[in-house]
Amino acid sequence: DMALRHYTLDFNLSTAVDSASTVPGLLSIFHEQEMTETVHDTNGHGYLATFVGKNGRLVVLRVHSHGLVTIDLQCYEEDNIAELDNIHCLYHHPPRLPALVRGAKVDRYWPTADGRLIEYDIDRVVYEEESAYQNIKILHSQQFGNILVLNGDINLAESDLAYTQAIMGSGKENYAGKEVLILGGGDGGILAEVVKQKPKMITMVEISFMDGCKMHMRKTCGNILDSLTGDHYQILVEDCVPVLKKYVQEGRLFDYVINDLTAVPISTEPEEDSTWEFLGLILDLSIKVLHPNGKYFTQGNSVNLTEALNLYEEQLGKLSCAVDFSKEVVCVPSYSELYPFLSSKVVDTIC
Amino acid sequence: DMALRHYTLDFNLSTAVDSASTVPGLLSIFHEQEMTETVHDTNGHGYLATFVGKNGRLVVLRVHSHGLVTIDLQCYEEDNIAELDNIHCLYHHPPRLPALVRGAKVDRYWPTADGRLIEYDIDRVVYEEESAYQNIKILHSQQFGNILVLNGDINLAESDLAYTQAIMGSGKENYAGKEVLILGGGDGGILAEVVKQKPKMITMVEISFMDGCKMHMRKTCGNILDSLTGDHYQILVEDCVPVLKKYVQEGRLFDYVINDLTAVPISTEPEEDSTWEFLGLILDLSIKVLHPNGKYFTQGNSVNLTEALNLYEEQLGKLSCAVDFSKEVVCVPSYSELYPFLSSKVVDTIC
Known part of the structure; x- marks a missing residue:
């Protein structure tokens, strides 16, 4: 080198x-x-x-x-x-x-979502794939274990059970006997944790990066990704938008929708950024497949990106239903920044 | 600028x-x-x-x-x-x-204990003092609140309740009615949390940096540092070594000793580093003032400094009593590295 x-x-x-x-x-x-x-x-x-x-x-x-x-x-x-x-x-x-x-073979510098320079203790590239959807890397860190990096963004490390717990509602929910929909979640962390609580059925819809995680993020996913169906779960390897639209048409309802697809976009100009439109679409469809007492969980972004979080709240206001919104700020080990997780609940049942 | x-x-x-x-x-x-x-x-x-x-x-x-x-x-x-x-x-x-x-007026770069470059979202210097013992800075971070920096090392931020909870035994201890000795802890975080549990008496021995924390780390210490004595606590503004020696002579015993003085030194050559001798001295005196069923808590250092942690374990082996040792690795928000906390208990009561 x-x-x-x-x-x-x-x-x-x-x-x-x-x-x-x-x-x-x-x-x-x-x-x-x-x-x-x-x-x-x-x-x-x-x-x-x-x-x-x-x-x-x-x-x-x-x-x-x-x-x-x-x-x-x-x-x-x-x-x-x-x-x-x-x-x-x-x-x-x-x-x-x-x-x-x-110019080192293994890049140790991965900026935070709010643009700060962070040097990681990364010593090798474990896996790399240029998929149709994104650049997928799994890098090894001495302290965080393997880290999933999607399009240059630190996504999740094997040390980051705190992320999975937070997006599941921080231990305050009971998934036993419930219908659960996971959008994304290809690292398998959420699926592996929810399944332990004996839900009625988990449907996970993910189109990308499960192959790498299945092999190299075992501390996160265990063996849950080894099969696409199992006791109380199924994984649909599909784009989640048509799946959600089909569920809306069929009137299918879930107790929990966990959106692990995309971080709140960093752009603060929603009209110029199709990511915001995508986010709004997912949010709208998700609320439509929620039971009246159901809950929607998602990740936010760096707590420092306050404008992006405000715009997200604005999106919630535009929904056809009145939606209650709460936020919890969590320390995810590999992130080097505090991260908010968002929880929403339909409060006006006539919608 | x-x-x-x-x-x-x-x-x-x-x-x-x-x-x-x-x-x-x-x-x-x-x-x-x-x-x-x-x-x-x-x-x-x-x-x-x-x-x-x-x-x-x-x-x-x-x-x-x-x-x-x-x-x-x-x-x-x-x-x-x-x-x-x-x-x-x-x-x-x-x-x-x-x-x-x-060359900015406010330095945003504070390396981790294991020598990695980390940029913080620090926007101003809140307090600075060159004391007889160390350089004391309190810096403001948008996400972490005020951060105490001692001799250039990030010590504790107002966001770091996780640090205080970990060094208190991660919620598994009951301090009610107990005799507690805190060595150091000048940010007031441990004192403020332990006092809530109604211990019999807390004695905290700290010689430095309480003035800055009292004013600018209120989210950590509340009003506990405003007075040197209060309900069930006293703060001795003294060097802890003579205090410990006096307690040993008097045969005074505590249920808990929490050492928040010094991180495990980064040096891995204990014979050339008086910090290791100091650490050994504190450890030995602390064990001597512990009740037979008492516990000793302290912080470790970056999980990546494995050699330093091994040497710490070696120090434990040299003690006059047989000491049981356990380690918990915690995510402290402002640290950007995982941090072990150490818990010790005398297991051989004849010592």
Whole structure:
């Protein structure tokens, strides 16, 4: 693996030991390494020098006009970076950031839904498939176990029973003897947990990514995905929209509908985003197949995406039935952000 | 805030649309911006060009000899970065990483105990103090509330009731009528929760950082730190070692000792690290002030630091009493890593 390690080290001249000697001091550190120096014209935007070493090492030293010093050091994995320690000692910088590892075979950086940079302890790719519906990856993390990543979004890790419990109503529901419809849920987690409660029947409608999960997310799904039918459950490998429409026509009703299909879209412009339309359609059809006392559960998105959550509530308001709405915020181990789960119940039975 | 945004964009030539046109294509994007180009001699380590723009913008374009292309674009906050979108579209790169924000007034990057880069949604510094014992910061996060940071380590956020519950034994203990000793715990979370259970007496021994928490961690401590004594509790603002030694001499015993002082040290060389000696000392004294049926609770560290946890177990083996040890792994919202909590009980009563 010829990955590039990219160290960054930043400090303000005001906090450096001796501002006057900072630049010469830093330069001498790099000169000692016999690197080729280029000083660039910055058009009045401070001092900028680049240093290129024989072993492919690159240093970018900038002293910005407002006193910020930024140092970048890029080197290949086998290289040693003693200079950074020297700089670190000289300028009493707070603990420096871990190096960015760039171009590695296994990507460790998976941003949160609200766009923050998170480095995971991912050490290998376990499974990868480009399906007709999405890019499917299963990655191994030392602490979270295998992680399902769909189109670049962390979806669920084997550590994330908290996700499954939350989308099932956080232990407050009794599924015994009930009719349950799961939309999506291809990792098998919800199915595996609900089936333990002896429901009358679970119907799960999922079109994608069960093959990978069946093999590599066993801590989540157990052996429940090994067969498409079993005691008190069936899995329909179909698009859920026609299935829901058929159920509406037939007047089929469920005690619980658990929508594990799509996160609340990140876009806050519903009219321009067909995901919002899709979400509204699923929501409307789901409410139509709910028993009068039935409940609809789904996931939200990062608690920080408050606008998206507000728009979701707006969608609920547009439904033909009056729907009661509640929210629970949960810590899902592999997410690095708090996540709301949504529960809805028809409150006006004449609809 | 004159922070620098640092975008990185990496891809492999083998996956680019047309390898032959990649470098000229990228160059033309930057030439259009009227940037000053410097091509560097890399001693056979691929292609390296730097581009400096009039507005302080810097681009580093590298084509490494093994086919990796790395692009760095640094610009000031007000700058616009349309080129990156162009590159992104041209080369079908997967979702790009969020920009590193460098030199900002409020630092958003706080690595995990196992050394991974984590960006927090921190928007302001609420409190800062350089005490005789440590650097104390309280930072505000949109989702986690205020976060206590000691010497650069995320310690506890207002969202982290899960931490407090875990170090109290995860709801399996009954503190009513019991004698409880808390070592550390200056955020007030443990004290505030245990006191609700009507113990006989809680003694908390903490020497630092209560002033900041009292003001800015109210969701954690409520009003419990407003007074050093109250119904069924007292706070001793002292070093806990002499207090423990005095209790041992007096033969004073507790039903519970909760050590919230120090994480299991990250160092795995106990003989060279006085933190391990300190840990051993605290552990030994704590076990000596425990009732025969008493329990000792403490936090571990990142589950990934397995060696440190093994050394902790070794410390337990060295104690004068035989001690039973159990571990529970918990998701603490603000930590971005799973965290073990340790529970110990004296099993050999003749010691």
